[in-house]
Amino acid sequence: xxxxxxxHTVVPLAKVMEFLMVACGQTHFAIQADVVRSVxxxxxxDADGVLSAxxxxxxxxxxxxxxxxxxxxxxxxxxxxVCGMRATHFAFRVDCVLGLHDIDxxxxxxxxxxFMGAERSWIAGLFSFQQTVALVLHTxxxxxxxxxxxxxxxxxxxxxxxxARPEAVSPSVMDVITARRDSxxxxxxxxxxxxxxxxxxxxQI
Amino acid sequence: xxxxxxxxxxxxxxPAQAKAKVKSVMLLVFSVGGRRMAARAxxxxxxxPWSDVVPVPSGTPHxxxxxxxxxxxxxxxxxxxxxxxxxxxxxxxxxxxxxxxGLMAVCIDGDIPTLQSISEDSIRPxxxxxSDVIGTCRIEAEELPVxxxxxxxxxxxxxxxxxxxxxxxxxSRS
Numbered sequence: 001x002x003x004x005x006x007x008h009t010v011v012p013l014a015k016v017m018e019f020l021m022v023a024c025g026q027t028h029f030a031i032q033a034d035v036v037r038s039v040x041x042x043x044x045x046d047a048d049g050v051l052s053a054x055x056x057x058x059x060x061x062x063x064x065x066x067x068x069x070x071x072x073x074x075x076x077x078x079x080x081x082v083c084g085m086r087a088t089h090f091a092f093r094v095d096c097v098l099g100l101h102d103i104d105x106x107x108x109x110x111x112x113x114x115f116m117g118a119e120r121s122w123i124a125g126l127f128s129f130q131q132t133v134a135l136v137l138h139t140x141x142x143x144x145x146x147x148x149x150x151x152x153x154x155x156x157x158x159x160x161x162x163x164a165r166p167e168a169v170s171p172s173v174m175d176v177i178t179a180r181r182d183s184x185x186x187x188x189x190x191x192x193x194x195x196x197x198x199x200x201x202x203x204q205i
Numbered sequence: 206x207x208x209x210x211x212x213x214x215x216x217x218x219x220p221a222q223a224k225a226k227v228k229s230v231m232l233l234v235f236s237v238g239g240r241r242m243a244a245r246a247x248x249x250x251x252x253x254p255w256s257d258v259v260p261v262p263s264g265t266p267h268x269x270x271x272x273x274x275x276x277x278x279x280x281x282x283x284x285x286x287x288x289x290x291x292x293x294x295x296x297x298x299x300x301x302x303x304x305x306x307g308l309m310a311v312c313i314d315g316d317i318p319t320l321q322s323i324s325e326d327s328i329r330p331x332x333x334x335x336s337d338v339i340g341t342c343r344i345e346a347e348e349l350p351v352x353x354x355x356x357x358x359x360x361x362x363x364x365x366x367x368x369x370x371x372x373x374x375x376x377s378r379s
Contacts, residue, residue, distance in 0.1 A: 027260050067262035112271070113306045114280040116362055117264025126271065126278060133259045133273050 015105040021098040021134060022081070024064050024071065028134040029094075030101065030127070031081070035139055037089065038082040039097055047080065051091055054082050060091035066142075067122060083142060090143055101134075103127055108136060228325040232351065234344060235300060235318035237311075238290025241349055243342065246320060248303050248354035255297035255312055266361040272299070272310045279310045282358050287337075302354035309357065336360060 019030035020039075037054065040047050051060070060080050062071020075095040082091045108125040115123070125136045231246040258270040258281050270281040282302070285292045294315020302309045321344050328340040328351055337357050338350040 025260065027262075064262075069262060109278065112278070112280045114268050114282075114304065114309055114358075115261070115263060115265050117266075119261065119263045119265065122262065128273065128276065128278070131273075133271050133278055135261060 016102050017105050017108070019101050019103065019134075019136070020081070021101045021129065022063070022079075022094040023096040023098060024062070024094055028098065028129055028132055029063065030103075030129070030134045030136045031083065031142065032137075032139045033100055035083045035085055035143065036081060037084055040080040040082070042078055042080055042093065051080070051082065054084065054089040054091070055087075056082070056089055056091045060093050062093045066092065085143060088143060101129065229322050230325045230328070232321045232323060232342070232344070233300075233318050234321055234349065235298075236314040236316050237285050237292060238288060239293055239314065240288065240290065241347065242352055243321070243344065243349045244302075244352045244354045250301040250303050250308055252301070252318060253299040255299045258310075265358075267358055268309075279308055281310045281312070284311050284313070284357070287358070287361065302357055304357055304359075305355045311354075311357070 018033040020033050020036045022029050022031060038050060040050050044050075051057070062073065063081075064071035071093065072095060073093065077096040078093055079097045080091055080093050081097075082089055084090060108127045110125050111120060111123050112126075121141050122138060123135045124138045126133050127136065128134075232243040233246045233249050234241060234243045236242065253274065256272060256274070258272045260270050261268075263269045267283040267287045268280050269283060272279050272281050279301070282304075292312050292314055296315045298313050298315060298318070300311045300313045300318070302311055323342055323344070328342045330340045331338055331350075337352050337360060339353040340351045341348050342351055343349075
């Protein structure tokens with residue numbers, strides 16, 4: 001028995017979240033996997049048929065255009081994502097799909113407080129991904145008709161050549177993705193505040 | 206009847222004491238796009254070699270990327286963009302500013318910054334609208350703007366009128 005009178009040890013369970021990782025230019029985005037319904041190659045013959053099966057008849061816009069930016073439609077690894085919940089579906093293009101990624105929700109940080117504009121409604125948080133940083137998109141915003149009217153300073157960069165992919169893309173991602181885990185209510189997730197950065201061991205002047 | 210005893214505060218400072226009251230402040234002198242400027246060294250957390258940044262779609266003026274350093278993720282303030290200049294040098298540097306809401310990375314020229322100790326009252330305050338400059342000071346026969354890194358970019362956030370660079374950039378361009 002512990003000092004608190006408990007007869008057993010409670011091991012906190014880590015809340016693991018599953019994201020579909022995509023890239024637009026040099027930026028990686030994480031999309032909650034259980035809202036992704038399909039990943040389609042744009043050049044597939046029946047791409048329009050798959051989209052119409054979801055009730056989507058218009059040409060999918062680029063994810064960058066959701067931020068009010070110009071998207072590149074030239075990436076050879078471009079994919080169309082169909083996302084939705086219940087009967088509502090949205091389709092958009094991305095430059096590259098990197099695959100599924102599990103992460104402990106505790107490792108997702110809130111968007112830094114320095115970002116004070118519309119991006120706060122687009123980006124829920126961020127986490128370290130491979131050698132870079134992934135931005136977690138707000139599912140509510142992604143599945144809404146809201147479009148960024150002005151993104152003032154997001155440089156439009158050509159996607160890197162994908163001769164050697166940074167991470168092997170599982171062919172299974174190309175098929176219809178079903179929710180694999182218990183659905184998490186994204187709206188009630190709260191990330192920890194930024195810790196005091198003065199403790200970081202950077203070189204002092 | 207209440208009386209006031211003569212205390213330390215009631216004494217007039219003599220010349221030696223007045224001299225001792227002159228505070229010195231350490232400034233870091235650096236350059237962005239060839240423009241020399243200064244900031245309080247106490248507002249600087251460190252200087253690193255510049256590394257790749259991750260663009261972030263952003264509506265916040267001049268904050269459009271993050272930088273990963275180990276396990277830390279820092280926002281990047283585009284001071285060169287605010288001044289409408291391009292950073293210079295083959296090996297750019299990353300100045301870590303202690304902004305009041307957290308650390309922030311700023312890309313500066315590759316010239317190694319220098320430290321200058323000056324008396325605090327030699328910083329002449331300025332009140333330029335929409336500017337991060339809090340004053341100017343003369344260093345090596347050159348009048349340099351002194352930036353407030355603790356408030357860097359916050360004035361631009363307050364006045365979202367599309368003007369870049371603030372009054373300092375304007376006066377420098379003309």
